[in-house]
Structures are given as C-alpha cells and as structure tokens.
Amino acid sequence: MELKINLDDIYAPSEDVVARDIQGEFILVPVTSGIGDLEDEIFSLNETGRVIWEKMDGKKTLRAIAKELAYVYAASQKEIEEDILGITKELFNRKMIVEAKPKK
Amino acid sequence: MGKQFYVQTKNIRESRFIHKKLLISRLDIELAERCNNNCIHCYINLPADDLLAKEKELSTAEIKNILKEAVSLGCLVVRFTGGEPLLRKDFEEVYIFARRCGLKVMLFTNATLITPHLAELFCHIPPLEKIEVTLYGMKKDSYEAATRVSGSFEAAQRGINLLLEKKIPFVVKGALLPSNKEEIDEFEAWAKIIPWMGKPPAYAMFFDLRCRRDVRKNELIKKVRLSADEGLKILTRNKSRYIKEMKIFCAKFIRPPKDKIFSCGAGCGGGCVDAYGKFQLCMMLRHPDTVYNLRCGSLKDALENFFPKIRKIKATNREYLSRCANCFLKGLCEQCPAKSWEEHGTLDTPVEYFCEIAHTQARFLGLIEKDEKAWEVNNWKKRISDFVKRDVIN
Incomplete structure (x- = not known):
C-alpha cells in the first residue's frame, strides 16, 4: 500500500542506512537487507536530496523544512514543497527514512 | 530547486571515487594469520590454536579504531581476510561495526566456519560485496590432500550450502594443486550453478612462498607449484580468449621498469x-623496512608519508638492474618487491620461477624466440605492436 505523504508529517533517517560524504559525494549505504535491490547497491543523493535529507531530523515537519528552505533558495514555497514530497516518498519507499511521529 | 530525481539508484562502486584521489578507497585487514585448514600451498596459515599468534593479534577495539579512521578518510570497502577471518571470536562484532560505519565488506573465507547463525547475519546485514570462497577440490580426497584437515571438505560443503540456501551472494575460487588439477572441468561445471559467478572461477597456481619466510614450508610449496609449461597449458585452455586478453594486456601494461621496483599500485589508495x-603496501610485502606500525601511528600518516617514501625505493641489485630493469615482460612477469622478499629476503632480486613463467608465456605469444631472453630484446615496442596486430598465433 502506498503511503500518503503529508506536509505535517515528521521523518527521520532510518538507522538502517548510513549517510556518508565522500569528498563532496553524498551517499547512502544500506546496512540491512531490503533497502537496495542488488547485493552491491549503494545510493547517491543529488544536491537537493542532500539538503532535504539533512533537515529531516525527526523533529521538524516537512512544512517547516520547506519554510526554512524557502529562505535559502530562489524558488516558490509550492515548488519546494513539491520537491520535499517527492524525495520523502522516494526515500520512504526505499526504507531510508522512517516516520518519527505516527499518523493519527 | 526544481523538478529532478533525488536518489540515484544505479550501483556506485568504489571505483567511482578513485578519480577523486582518495587517500584510501579500500582497506584489507587480515583478522588472523591463523587458519583452521593447514593447506600445503598456503603462504599464510599459522595453526588455529597458535596462542602466541592469537595473543599478538589486534584487539576488537584496535580493529574498530582502524576502521573508524579508514571511514574518516573516505574508505568505502574493507576486505576481511586471513588466515581464516572467521576464526576470530569477535568476527560478528567487527563485521557489524564495519557495516554500521557505512563500509561495504568483502570477505575471503574457506567457508568451513559459516554457521546457520552467520548465514542469517549475512542475510540480515548483507556485506554488499560478494563473499569469496576458496575451494581446494571437488572430492573429499582431493580437498583434504590440500587442507590436511579431516572433515574440512564436509565443513566447506556445509558452509557453501548455507550461502546458497540463504541466497547470500558469493563466488568461488580455486587453487590448482597436484591433487585437484584434473578436476578443473568438474569444478567449472559446478561453479556454473552459483548464480553470482558471472565468469569462470579464478585460480591460484603460481603459488607464493611463505610471507614470513619459512624455509621448511617453502620447500613444500615449491613441490606443489605448477611448472611454467603446466601453467601455460591451463592458461591457454581457451586459446582464443587468452590471446585476446593478452593482446589488450600487453599493449597496455608491459614495458621495462628500469630501476623502479614498484610498478604496481601497492600503497596507493x-x-x-x-x-x-602492521600496515603493508599490499597483502604480500612484509619486508620489515616496508611495514608501518599502526599501534604507534595512523593510516593517514602511513598513506601520506610512509608509503610514498617506500615506493620511491630504487633497485640496486646488479642482477636485477641487468635483467629485470631492462625486461619488457615486466607486467607479464609477477616479479615485484613482495615476491623478491618471499623468495630471497630482499626487495630487488630476480625470482627465477616467475621469470620462467613469463618467458614461457612470451614464447607462446610469439613475443620472444626460443632461448631468447626478454631483457636482451631492443625492438620490444615493435614486437608488442606486431603481436597486437597479428591475427593468428602459430
């Protein structure tokens, strides 16, 4: 069943993934099985993905993250929210992030 | 910001980072020099119950500190080898630690100590690199003639079956010995059932002598080494493939090394x-002047300061300078400081065994004439170019 992502949700990096910065390359190394499809798969986040990932601290809502980013980037709040919903869905489906607060 | 993909899903192997000139992209750690097998041909297998060796081994905390530093320097892959790495009681702890640091783990093992519990662990926390299992024979007799441990064949079978059952990616490798060299076809046919093989198994056949220079054991190794002609026969089983590969290899890699003794990438990255x-430039080189004690230093210092100094060492041995330095088969020949150390206790003494192997192959490929010595050949560039262009080897 596909998760409905809401801007009021809170997410945090999964403990089953290690985020590493190797000379500017931001990668996610799965620790447990079921995250990558192949035995030697690791993942890379692009610049947008990285910025959002680093703000997912298990405390801020996605909306709050969008607001913070709107101060930094020359993009509309709506555009930023779309980006955040996109990456959250992608990361959640890959089990790289977890919901920090269960939905009511 | 804008519409784009966020997570790149294709495989990113460590090679992607090499161009970034990482101080270290891959680290090998011999968790134990001890092994539960007693293979006749092995360069590094102290008895499993060697208490003196065990006492000297790195502690769990020391290994973790080395891993932590490697990660801080950008290392992406650690290879656990030995001896038999699974002999260590703390293997599981060290393995999980490495994976939780964000390292991919490559494991070299004989598979005899893979338990259902360990297989479950590899299933739950995958190494992210294929496990490499060395097999010493297809039958109990041939296998145990090599390992000299009763029951080791069944134990290896059990371990391999556990990996297969749990679908843990692994590949097998062989060691060609008098006891098993007639089993190659059987071995290769069997290896095809392993879903992760991709290509035929690799073989060790031109064995290294003991890395700690053990004269008695060296005599045993010399007895089971394939001769240059026997080796050529194995290498040319698929003649067209061998020639095709050698054309690419020779065009790219063979040339006289002059007085430079490190022409490989040892100690780089x-x-x-x-x-x-002790931190070595490669798995084999243990000459005391070339190893760095991590108990009183750091990976960073070794990689930035110590290894580059060692790599600058030039040959001074007169025989080496008159032969190897001018020999265009360097690359095809396995002569290197590590082999010289194992065979002669020096860094730059020619090793006759590897010289003979290289010359035998070069004669087969038409690079040199019968009785010709490659270091006496002046027009070597033309010979390589003619070989690369030639359609058929007579």
Whole structure:
C-alpha cells in the first residue's frame, strides 16, 4: 500500500542506512537487507536530496523544512514543497527514512 | 530547486571515487594469520590454536579504531581476510561495526566456519560485496590432500550450502594443486550453478612462498607449484580468449621498469593491515623496512608519508638492474618487491620461477624466440605492436 505523504508529517533517517560524504559525494549505504535491490547497491543523493535529507531530523515537519528552505533558495514555497514530497516518498519507499511521529 | 530525481539508484562502486584521489578507497585487514585448514600451498596459515599468534593479534577495539579512521578518510570497502577471518571470536562484532560505519565488506573465507547463525547475519546485514570462497577440490580426497584437515571438505560443503540456501551472494575460487588439477572441468561445471559467478572461477597456481619466510614450508610449496609449461597449458585452455586478453594486456601494461621496483599500485589508495597492526603496501610485502606500525601511528600518516617514501625505493641489485630493469615482460612477469622478499629476503632480486613463467608465456605469444631472453630484446615496442596486430598465433 502506498503511503500518503503529508506536509505535517515528521521523518527521520532510518538507522538502517548510513549517510556518508565522500569528498563532496553524498551517499547512502544500506546496512540491512531490503533497502537496495542488488547485493552491491549503494545510493547517491543529488544536491537537493542532500539538503532535504539533512533537515529531516525527526523533529521538524516537512512544512517547516520547506519554510526554512524557502529562505535559502530562489524558488516558490509550492515548488519546494513539491520537491520535499517527492524525495520523502522516494526515500520512504526505499526504507531510508522512517516516520518519527505516527499518523493519527 | 526544481523538478529532478533525488536518489540515484544505479550501483556506485568504489571505483567511482578513485578519480577523486582518495587517500584510501579500500582497506584489507587480515583478522588472523591463523587458519583452521593447514593447506600445503598456503603462504599464510599459522595453526588455529597458535596462542602466541592469537595473543599478538589486534584487539576488537584496535580493529574498530582502524576502521573508524579508514571511514574518516573516505574508505568505502574493507576486505576481511586471513588466515581464516572467521576464526576470530569477535568476527560478528567487527563485521557489524564495519557495516554500521557505512563500509561495504568483502570477505575471503574457506567457508568451513559459516554457521546457520552467520548465514542469517549475512542475510540480515548483507556485506554488499560478494563473499569469496576458496575451494581446494571437488572430492573429499582431493580437498583434504590440500587442507590436511579431516572433515574440512564436509565443513566447506556445509558452509557453501548455507550461502546458497540463504541466497547470500558469493563466488568461488580455486587453487590448482597436484591433487585437484584434473578436476578443473568438474569444478567449472559446478561453479556454473552459483548464480553470482558471472565468469569462470579464478585460480591460484603460481603459488607464493611463505610471507614470513619459512624455509621448511617453502620447500613444500615449491613441490606443489605448477611448472611454467603446466601453467601455460591451463592458461591457454581457451586459446582464443587468452590471446585476446593478452593482446589488450600487453599493449597496455608491459614495458621495462628500469630501476623502479614498484610498478604496481601497492600503497596507493589502500593497503593491508596484518593481524598484528602492521600496515603493508599490499597483502604480500612484509619486508620489515616496508611495514608501518599502526599501534604507534595512523593510516593517514602511513598513506601520506610512509608509503610514498617506500615506493620511491630504487633497485640496486646488479642482477636485477641487468635483467629485470631492462625486461619488457615486466607486467607479464609477477616479479615485484613482495615476491623478491618471499623468495630471497630482499626487495630487488630476480625470482627465477616467475621469470620462467613469463618467458614461457612470451614464447607462446610469439613475443620472444626460443632461448631468447626478454631483457636482451631492443625492438620490444615493435614486437608488442606486431603481436597486437597479428591475427593468428602459430
């Protein structure tokens, strides 16, 4: 069943993934099985993905993250929210992030 | 910001980072020099119950500190080898630690100590690199003639079956010995059932002597080494493939090394930590002047300062300078400081065994004439170019 992502949700990096910065390359190394499809798969986040990932601290809502980013980037709040919903869905489906607060 | 993909899903192997000139992209750690097998041909297998060796081994905390530093320097892959790495009681702890640091783990093992519990662990926390299992024979007799341990064949079978059952990616490798060299076809046919093989198994056949220079054991190894002609026969089983590969290899890699003794990549972007914390440029080179004690230093210092100094060492041995330095088969020949150390206790003494192997192959490929010595050949560039262009080898 596909998760409905809401801007009021809170997410945090999964403990089953290690985020590493190797000379500017931001990668996610799965620790447990079921995250990558192949035995030697690791993942890379692009610049947008990285910025959002680093703000997912298990405390801020996605909306709050969008607001913070709107101060930094020359993009509309709506555009930023779309980006955040996109990456959250992608990361959640890959089990790289977890919901920090269960939905009511 | 804008519409784009966020997570790149294709495989990113460590090679992607090499161009970034990482101080270390891969680290080898020999968790133990001890092994539960007693293979006749092995360069590094102290008895499993060697208490003296065990006492000297790196502690769990020391290994974790080395891993932590490697990660801080950008290392992405650690290879656990030995001896038999699974002999260590703390293997599971060290393995999980490495994976939780964000390292991919490559494991070299004989598979005899893979338990259902360990297989479950590899299933739950995958190494992210294929496990490499060395097999010493297809039958109990041939296998145990090599390992000299009763029951080791069944134990290896059990371990391999556990990996298969749990679908843990692994590949097998062989060691060609008098006891098993007639089993190659059987071995290769069997290896095809392993879903992760991709290509035929690799073989060790031109064995290294003992890395700690053990004269008695060296005599045993010399007895089971294939001769240059026997080796050529194995290498040319698929003649057209061998020639095709050698054309590419020779065009790219063979040339006289002059007085430079390190023409490989040893100590560049990695190295090997022995069981006692000595950091080596490669798995084989243990000449005391070329190893760095991590118990009183750091990976960073070794990689930035110590290894580059060692790599600058030039040959001074007169025989080496008159032969190897001018020999265009360097590359095809396995002569290197590590082999010289194992055979002669020096860094730059020609090793006759590897010289003979290289000359035998070069004669087969038409690079040199019968009785010709490659270091006496002046027009070697033309010979390589003619070989690369030639359609058929007579």
